[in-house]
Each structure stands twice: as C-alpha cells, then as structure tokens.
Amino acid sequence: MTRIVVVDNHGQFTHLEGRALRDVGVEVAIVDNETPPADVDADGIVLSGGPDMDRTGNSTEYLEHGVPVFGICLGMQAMADALGGRVESGEYGGYADVTVDILDEADPLVGSLAPETRVWASHADEVVEVPEGFSRTAESDVCGVEAMSDPDRDLYGVQWHPEVAHTERGQEVFENFVALCE
Template sequence: MQEKIIILDFGSQTTQLIGRRVRELNTYCEIVPYNKFPKGDESVKGVILSGSPFSVYDESAFKVDLNEIRGKYPILGICYGAQFISYTNGGRVEPAGSREYGRAHLSSFDKENVLFKGVKEGTQVWMSHGDTITAIPSGFKKIASTDKVEIAAYQIENEQVWGVQFHPEVFHSEDGTQMLRNFVVDVCGCKQDWSAASFIETTVAGLKEQLGNDKVVLGLSGGVDSSVAAVLLNRAIGKNLTCIFVDHGMLRKNE
C-alpha cells in the first residue's frame, strides 16, 4: 500500500502547489475537500491543512472537526489552516491592520524544533493573509516570529501539530521546501520512494485488473483531467476505450 500525505483543501489558490511540493519530495499525496478525510485509510502518514479565502470567524467559513485526526496523524496547518487550529482551540484570530502580503523574514525561530531543521537565520518567507493570530491557546508554543507577525509559527506542546502563518509552498519562501521536507520525512516518516512514473505504472496495472475486457466510453473535453484519464485508460485497455469529444465552449484559443 502506497503511503501518502493528505492535504485538506479549504479553498486556497495554492493548494495544488502544496501538493506539487510534496510530490517533488518523492512522496505521494492526495488533495481532498476539507470535510472528506479518508477515514480508515491505513496508508495516510500525515495531514496538511491548506489556506483559504475565508476568515476563520466568518459564518460561511469552511469548518471541520479535527478531533478525528488530531493525535492520530501529524498535522501541519498553513495560513488559514494554522489560524483554524488555533481559533477552534480558543486562540484569537483578528483582522490585520492591513493585508500582509509579500516578503518577510523570520526574525527569530526555535532552532531546536524539528520543523526548522536546516533553516538559515533570517530566512525569507512569503505572507498572504488578511487576518493574523494574535493569541494562541494554552498548551500552544510560539516557535517563530517576523518583525511584523509575532506568532508566525507555533506547535502544540507534546503533540505533532504545527501551524505556520506564511506559505512554505511558494518559491519566495527560501527554506519552505526544507520545512515541508522536515514535516513530510522527519515527522511523518515518509520514505520518499514514490515517483510520477511509478504512479502511472500502478494506476495502469490497477485499471487493467479492474476493467479486464470491459469496454469504456469516455467524454473527452481536452482539459487536463479528461486527457490524463484517456491516456491512462488507453495504456490499460487500448482498443476497448472509445473517446467522445465534448466541445464545452471553454477550449484554449485556436484549439
């Protein structure tokens, strides 16, 4: 069974980028809606909570009970994910004076914390939030600050739960990939033995086993999802696949 990291998607525009960074660490991950955690999946090694366009205190904000996964898996909350963990445990999240967007530097961080192993002094991170964590609950420990954000990162004491206000997944966070590696490999224990090529092989083999000699009709729109599905199915069952092109009016120019 292929071990994996689960990314709970709260609607951030960088959720897919988090997934890409994890996969670049040769670790398989799946992005699922914030309320669709795969219960009972023994291959899950850790969970990442994405950002979101909402504020955690909005009535319409995406909310989920984390008690079902907390204590069972290591958790890393990014931006909204960090605010959500803190807020739902009694912390304060308030509007920032102005939207904090752009480069910042960690003015201090806990060098002994596993999340910051190999991170250099004053490393640059990327901020993108309209709210900020102004107080963390009892039992939470601040582990990083910037010159403008007092609680830039925290960990729940005696638990494998972290939250970061910045975005380690974006290119501008200089040691962001190192932080993600620290979480995925050192904390979650992922072996880094996955690759896109192995995913194709296992998926094609699984389709062959599942479909046998069945015939399949696929609606092909020309987008990434249906095109990838068509290629994988073609490798698995060949002439037993019939694709029907569906022109939905949203193709790229001149296609």
C-alpha cells in the same frame, strides 16, 4: 510509502502544496475540506490555506486524527481558533515578502531555518495568541506569531506559504514535516 493528505480549504496555492510534497517523494492526495477524517488514511495531514475562516469545513476535526498536522496560513489559524488560541485581523493585510525570525532552533518544523528566512505571507488574519500547549516558533516585525508548534500533540503551523517560489527554503519545511510523519 508515506502518505500525506492535503485538506483543501479553497486556497489558491493548494495544488502547489501537493506538488511540494510529491517532490519530497511521498504519496499525496488532496481532499475537499468537507471530507470526514474517518474517510482519510494518512501518515500526516496538511490543512491548506484559504480565503475564509467560515469555509474550513471539517478541517479542525483532523486535529484529533492521531497523525502529525501542519496548518498553513488559514490552516494554522483554524487550528489556533479551535484549540483556544485567538485569531484577529492583521494590521498589514495582503501578501508581502517578510523576514521571519526563528525563535526555536530545536523546533522540528521550522528550526532548521534559523536564525531567519524570507517568506511570502498574507496577514489579512493572523494568530495573536497561541493555544495552550503551543509555543511561538517564529515572529516578524509584521506578526508576532509567524509559526507555532505543539510537538507533544504533533501539531504545527506557519503563517506563511512555504509552497510558493517567493519563500526561501520552503521545500525544507515540507521535508521537515514529512520527516515527522515517517
């Protein structure tokens, strides 16, 4: 059975990420972000959202774990920052219902959502420049990098929260990620 590990960055929705993955039919474990990657056996890693870039623990060490990695909100921001992208404070701030435009219908994580979908996102911080090797795969009128992908390294991220009920087709994003891990 496919096993996905969710690295908990102390976000309020981490348990919902685990639930969404269990609903896809995979084995799920949630581990604290201080857990060393060497202690984790997984077919895929989710870097959860969270409140603070200074509290991501060992999250970015999972980028070299050799399995697909999916960063959600803070998880995506930590990924971008660690790999040479740029993260800044967003102009919008708190949570909002946002329409994202999918830029790449062939993207394995979010392409199936094209041409657009409604999502629930926080923009207190956001990726403003993707790292080398990544492409922007979604944008909105609030944020230029709503999603990013580097399929060559199996690294993916979204600014929004696919695990919450306010996001349309959020479960589909988790299904797409699990397909990458199988």
